[in-house]
Amino acid sequence: MSKLVLIRHGQSEWNLENKFTGWVDVNLSDQGVKEAKNAGKLIKEHGLEFDQAYTSVLTRAIKTLHYALAESDQLWVPETKSWRLNERHYGGLQGLNKQDTADKYGDDQVHIWRRSYDVLPPKLEDDSEFSQVHDRRYADLDPNIIPRTENLKVCLERVMPFWEDHIAPDLLAGKNVIIAAHGNSLRALTKYIENISDADIMDVEMKTGEPVVYTFDDQLKVTNKEKLDD
Numbered sequence: 212m213s214k215l216v217l218i219r220h221g222q223s224e225w226n227l228e229n230k231f232t233g234w235v236d237v238n239l240s241d242q243g244v245k246e247a248k249n250a251g252k253l254i255k256e257h258g259l260e261f262d263q264a265y266t267s268v269l270t271r272a273i274k275t276l277h278y279a280l281a282e283s284d285q286l287w288v289p290e291t292k293s294w295r296l297n298e299r300h301y302g303g304l305q306g307l308n309k310q311d312t313a314d315k316y317g318d319d320q321v322h323i324w325r326r327s328y329d330v331l332p333p334k335l336e337d338d339s340e341f342s343q344v345h346d347r348r349y350a351d352l353d354p355n356i357i358p359r360t361e362n363l364k365v366c367l368e369r370v371m372p373f374w375e376d377h378i379a380p381d382l383l384a385g386k387n388v389i390i391a392a393h394g395n396s397l398r399a400l401t402k403y404i405e406n407i408s409d410a411d412i413m414d415v416e417m418k419t420g421e422p423v424v425y426t427f428d429d430q431l432k433v434t435n436k437e438k439l440d441d
């Protein structure tokens with residue numbers, strides 16, 4: 212039996228300002244730091260001990276992982292960062308206020324961009340201040356792989372190789388794993404783990420800083436799911 216804990220990063224500065232964020236590297240808000248520390252407190256209270264940690268290459272997820280591990284006295288746990296766990300790239304919506312965008316295009320269109328499985332938001336131009344094509348953290352990637360926009364389907368397709376190569380082998384080896392990542396990269400993983408349909412995944416939400424704990428049997432079947440809250 213192995214355990215997998217998923218945590219969406221604590222509230223970010225752009226969650227607070229209600230802006231589409233995606234791959235833009237914004238920091239945690241003060242509230243987000245509190246949420247990340249509280250996640251660590253809950254992890255400790257539930258006696259969860261990890262063998263391996265994974266996170267994205269975005270500050271808000273990395274800091275959330277570190278606060279949660281520090282608070283549960285496990286800052287020593289080996290960690291790997293991957294762009295494959297990044298938030299879904301929000302394309303040309305990155306940097307825009309969600310309410311302003313809804314006022315301009317309508318609530319229905321914004322809901323489709325945010326939650327449909329396979330509708331792509333408009334592409335982000337490479338010369339945008341919110342583009343990542345010149346960000347040196349992606350220098351080793353083929354420039355064509357850096358997204359210009361993603362829907363949940365595309366996000367899931369780039370998360371899955373990381374599941375296959377790292378997470379699943381760890382769980383099958385009996386290791387307990389923690390992943391601190393993002394609302395949509397974690398919705399993608401949740402869709403796969405729980406075999407949720409393309410339609411039903413539209414209604415699945417991840418709360419900031421709330422640890423979700425899965426228990427797996429030795430065939431990698433889920434035997435229990437629990438959300439930790441106060």
Ligand SMILES: O=C(O)[C@H](O)COP(=O)(O)O
Nearest residue numbers: 230231232233298325394
């Ligand atoms: O990238 C973002 O803006 C958020 O992290 C997730 O936003 P969403 O709830 O609109 O998908």
